[in-house]
Amino acid sequence: MARIRDLVIDCRHPAPLARFWAAVLEDYRVAPYDEAELARLRAIGVDDPEDDPSVLLEPRAGGRPRIFFTAVPEPKSVKNRVHLDLDADDFAAELDRLAGLGAAQVAEHEDLVVLADPEGNEFCLVRDPATG
Structure with a gap:
């Protein structure tokens, strides 16, 4: 395997x-x-x-x-085909921390926020339904 x-x-x-x-x-x-x-x-x-x-x-x-x-050599030009999903104990605090590090918010959905790193690679911060 x-x-x-x-x-x-x-x-x-x-x-x-x-x-x-x-x-x-x-x-x-x-x-x-x-x-x-x-x-x-x-x-x-x-x-x-x-x-x-x-x-x-x-x-x-x-x-x-x-x-x-x-x-x-080439710049990123389209949406990622693979991305990371992250979670955190305190969703709101982590969202603020990621923004402070240079992440940009791309979209917000009920259960997650899509972010981009400094080169535009998307990743998600997922809300824990138990903690909101």
Whole structure:
């Protein structure tokens, strides 16, 4: 049986988008750059991790899925075919927090709010019917 190993998100600027998602997702962090990773980047002509063409977001406790933000040349042009659904203990507070991080509200429905990250990738914040 197959298992999810990684989620890969195409984007224009991986480093800032990875930092956005690390702030959004409580159990994830941008993977630290050790000397071996910095040497790998230098070998492909990248001197600054800010210009890394594929930035890894990893679960703080290890495991999967890992999330890669990978540079692609073309801009996002249509609705995502896959998106994340998030929830939170305090829906209203989380909606405010996400907006403060740079998420834009796209649409509101009875059970969820559709948001977009700084590069326009849609994701949803789902209301828990028990807490509203």
